[in-house]
Amino acid sequence: MSVDGSLDRLRREGHIVIVGASLAGLRAAETLRDEGFTGALTIVGDEPHEPYDRPPLSKQVLLGRVPADHTTLPRRREVDAQWRLGVAATGLDMAAKRVHLADGAAVEYDRLLITTGVRARPWPHELEADLDGVFVLRTSDDAAGLHHRLSAGPRRVLVIGAGFTGSEIASACRERGLDVTVAERGSAPLVGALGGVVGEVAATLQREAGVDLRCGIMVTGLEGDSAGRLRRAHLSDGSSVEVEVAVVCLGATRNTEWLASSGLGAGPRGIACDAGCRAFDVRGIVTDDVFVAGDVARSPHPLFGYQFLSLEHWGNAVEQAETAAHNMISSSTDRRPHVWTPSFWSAQFGMNIKSVGVPPMADEIIVTQGSLAERRFTAVYGYQGRVIAAVTFDQAKWLEFYQQQIERAAPFPPEFTTVDRRPEGMHPVPAGFPDPSLPSHGPTVTLSGHSPSDRRISFTPLSA
Amino acid sequence: MTSVALLRQITDYANRADPYPLYAELRKTPVVRDEDGPYLVSTYWEIHHLLHDPRVSSDIRNLNPEAAAMTPAQGEDPNLPPTFLKLDPPEHDRLRRLTMRPFGPPHTPRRVYEMRGELGEIVSGLIDGFQGKQQIDLVDDFSYPFPVSVICRLLGIPREDEPRFHAWADTLAASIDPVRGSAEDQEAQLQTVRQARADLAAYLAGLIEERSRSPRDDMLSAMATGHGPDGQMSPVEMVSTAALLLIAGHETTVNLITNGMLTLLRNPDVLQRLRDDPDLAVPLVEELLRFEPPVQLLPQKTTLADIDIAGTTIPKGASLWLVLASGNRDPQRFLDPDRFIPDRPDNQHLGFSSGVHNCFGAPLARLEAQFALTELVRRLDNPRLVQDPPPYRQNAVLRGPRHLGITFDGLKP
Ligand SMILES: Cc1cc2nc3c(=O)[nH]c(=O)nc-3n(C[C@H](O)[C@H](O)[C@H](O)COP(=O)(O)OP(=O)(O)OC[C@H]3O[C@@H](n4cnc5c(N)ncnc54)[C@H](O)[C@@H]3O)c2cc1C
Numbered sequence: 001m002s003v004d005g006s007l008d009r010l011r012r013e014g015h016i017v018i019v020g021a022s023l024a025g026l027r028a029a030e031t032l033r034d035e036g037f038t039g040a041l042t043i044v045g046d047e048p049h050e051p052y053d054r055p056p057l058s059k060q061v062l063l064g065r066v067p068a069d070h071t072t073l074p075r076r077r078e079v080d081a082q083w084r085l086g087v088a089a090t091g092l093d094m095a096a097k098r099v100h101l102a103d104g105a106a107v108e109y110d111r112l113l114i115t116t117g118v119r120a121r122p123w124p125h126e127l128e129a130d131l132d133g134v135f136v137l138r139t140s141d142d143a144a145g146l147h148h149r150l151s152a153g154p155r156r157v158l159v160i161g162a163g164f165t166g167s168e169i170a171s172a173c174r175e176r177g178l179d180v181t182v183a184e185r186g187s188a189p190l191v192g193a194l195g196g197v198v199g200e201v202a203a204t205l206q207r208e209a210g211v212d213l214r215c216g217i218m219v220t221g222l223e224g225d226s227a228g229r230l231r232r233a234h235l236s237d238g239s240s241v242e243v244e245v246a247v248v249c250l251g252a253t254r255n256t257e258w259l260a261s262s263g264l265g266a267g268p269r270g271i272a273c274d275a276g277c278r279a280f281d282v283r284g285i286v287t288d289d290v291f292v293a294g295d296v297a298r299s300p301h302p303l304f305g306y307q308f309l310s311l312e313h314w315g316n317a318v319e320q321a322e323t324a325a326h327n328m329i330s331s332s333t334d335r336r337p338h339v340w341t342p343s344f345w346s347a348q349f350g351m352n353i354k355s356v357g358v359p360p361m362a363d364e365i366i367v368t369q370g371s372l373a374e375r376r377f378t379a380v381y382g383y384q385g386r387v388i389a390a391v392t393f394d395q396a397k398w399l400e401f402y403q404q405q406i407e408r409a410a411p412f413p414p415e416f417t418t419v420d421r422r423p424e425g426m427h428p429v430p431a432g433f434p435d436p437s438l439p440s441h442g443p444t445v446t447l448s449g450h451s452p453s454d455r456r457i458s459f460t461p462l463s464a
Numbered sequence: 465m466t467s468v469a470l471l472r473q474i475t476d477y478a479n480r481a482d483p484y485p486l487y488a489e490l491r492k493t494p495v496v497r498d499e500d501g502p503y504l505v506s507t508y509w510e511i512h513h514l515l516h517d518p519r520v521s522s523d524i525r526n527l528n529p530e531a532a533a534m535t536p537a538q539g540e541d542p543n544l545p546p547t548f549l550k551l552d553p554p555e556h557d558r559l560r561r562l563t564m565r566p567f568g569p570p571h572t573p574r575r576v577y578e579m580r581g582e583l584g585e586i587v588s589g590l591i592d593g594f595q596g597k598q599q600i601d602l603v604d605d606f607s608y609p610f611p612v613s614v615i616c617r618l619l620g621i622p623r624e625d626e627p628r629f630h631a632w633a634d635t636l637a638a639s640i641d642p643v644r645g646s647a648e649d650q651e652a653q654l655q656t657v658r659q660a661r662a663d664l665a666a667y668l669a670g671l672i673e674e675r676s677r678s679p680r681d682d683m684l685s686a687m688a689t690g691h692g693p694d695g696q697m698s699p700v701e702m703v704s705t706a707a708l709l710l711i712a713g714h715e716t717t718v719n720l721i722t723n724g725m726l727t728l729l730r731n732p733d734v735l736q737r738l739r740d741d742p743d744l745a746v747p748l749v750e751e752l753l754r755f756e757p758p759v760q761l762l763p764q765k766t767t768l769a770d771i772d773i774a775g776t777t778i779p780k781g782a783s784l785w786l787v788l789a790s791g792n793r794d795p796q797r798f799l800d801p802d803r804f805i806p807d808r809p810d811n812q813h814l815g816f817s818s819g820v821h822n823c824f825g826a827p828l829a830r831l832e833a834q835f836a837l838t839e840l841v842r843r844l845d846n847p848r849l850v851q852d853p854p855p856y857r858q859n860a861v862l863r864g865p866r867h868l869g870i871t872f873d874g875l876k877p
Binding site: 368369370374376378395397398400401404416417418419420 | 517518521
């Protein structure tokens, strides 16, 4: 490419379009400029806001420490882009290299980056979802609305689903002194992401904080009064709870519908791409000019058996965006793979939870430092005799070491002695993940060994 | 060159003024040891990894017997428990958390911030004292008294007792020096150290006792009366923790400020930049911690298991010296490492160590150095070094000038 000068031309005066104006979109734009792209840059986003940060929405914002509209992402540098905010992309014509927008306009591109992320999966019964008091939490508008309602002091809040977002919301409610019931289909909170052993610790934390935690239970219906206000929730064990607010935390859906007839390999599980962030088309062939990054992407990871990982992690969005941006304006030999070791954090019930690697891939777990009973520990996850993940509760400073163990495919269980190793942590036990054949809303990581094609993938939506 | 030769050179006073060429030599072999000496680790990433490695212990009771015999006794008081500096988790974590409660976030997030006014006052007062002089010894006239006053106020030590503290701190800091003289010298020195430790402990115990009866807004009172999920420190734990804060919060900052002023006087363009733009103090102090770290090396680590690193296996129970100051100048990690670049980007230095033992007092030390250097360059008119290099202290671990003569033409208000 650079041989005939077209790459130089692209870098100098090409047009790059980014669809999705959030974390991944912004960081990609900054990287493009950092790496010397001087052409035209257009950033399309369907939300009216400037790019903002989502993690505080379920933490500081719900606690009232930061207003919902104050989480704007800091700019690392000037990006000099044309911002088309409040306008959704509605279609992609790959042959004509054109993106269609909701306002009827179209923008042409030399290179396209898709960072449309995910949205909260709504409550599946539409009429019930529309009741006043039923919320999801994905956007800053969601957070503003929920914060407003929590400030009014509802008698009881129901959180449906105890994954990370649900657990953080429950934590914020308790910190505000609100009564809260958490309904979780699995056997414990966080069980899909971290397994049953660690899930039990999370359950204890919730109960000690005064959460009415009900596991192994589904919400079967939401009931409103004559004015359309939420009043009651019905549970699968036949009981019901009186609630004024319900937050639906049943995981996320990828924002890929706008690509339905584009010929891109985009479906409900995201957009598959190669390790260099280039999207696949429906035929399984990699594209040259369409790149993806962030929550919407699924990419193969050499460290984890080349499985396609789709990660809803802040750090992944940043690093994948940087890699995608770099590759978009580099010749093939200068491209880099996105070989980020998955990691994320969560803050709940006064606890700093951190994870590296891919816990749900594990079959066994061992506590190598600290103790589950004290809720301060490092747990290492094993898969077929090697270290595949590690999770810390309030012990984050050791995590880097375990990340290296994962990256070096170190043997599991680890045989060495460490500081703070306790007798009860000496033996590996089953990690306790739910049967993967059962649909679950819990995991933030989904794994699939299959080649992408939206037509062939069957997806079982959650029936509550 | 053998490692023992290197080791001796590190502790050799002749190299105190400029140990950096020696460190460059050391880095050629990232992990090096002689038959019965400690393992020296000198490169950035290896040090970084070992600081985050749970198989590395800070508790010298885990040394194997031969290594333990090589490690000089430091006049520990057998009646006091080890401080969290020399403990591993979970004991380390518990004591550090208990100490953090009255000092920093999440329970006391504003303690350091709220000392700004006081820091400013102490600094101004000390500089006002230069009035009428043309020459000062920065160490005795400024760098020493400043952090002693700060730590005393933080802990809640009456001002009239500050001079006694100064003397105790001096004696105890010298004991961290790994270099030993003759057997008699050693015995005499140990005697002095033990005495200082005992006197300090008795003094602190009395004060803590008093504060538990009538608490005030200071750290000793908070430690004596506070209750949290970890319970409370025992009285002896309070004494040893308070003693640790005094020594560590003092001997290090002295060198940070003195090394800082020395570096600025050697780089007049940077000095002028700081004078024009006081905000430069923030990144400048970070660069200082990289370039001339007050704690040059950590000599008190040991291995709980065999550790493979940089092609060497460090056996279980070995003594480990992590040469932070060398890691800070590792060209594999820092661009142009021997240049002082006050606004250096990506400056993750090892000056405060890293991992669970990273410097407890870092937020305070940063603030003290920022205040001190900004005010010194603002108020001293045309400051100049009297002697370069200045005379250094004997200590190879806590390295810094013993005196720093500075002449100047006058004082700005
Ligand atoms: C409440 C909450 C808490 C979180 N906490 C943590 C945490 O503690 N730790 C952690 O690691 N991660 C956390 N995350 C996840 C993290 O925020 C995401 O991984 C990150 O936001 C992903 O960034 P992204 O840019 O890929 O996608 P998104 O942030 O989802 O951005 C995608 C953007 O594209 C827009 N868009 C979608 N379709 C279109 C279209 N057709 N046209 C134009 N624009 C479109 C969307 O509206 C959105 O603005 C949290 C997320 C939430 C919601």
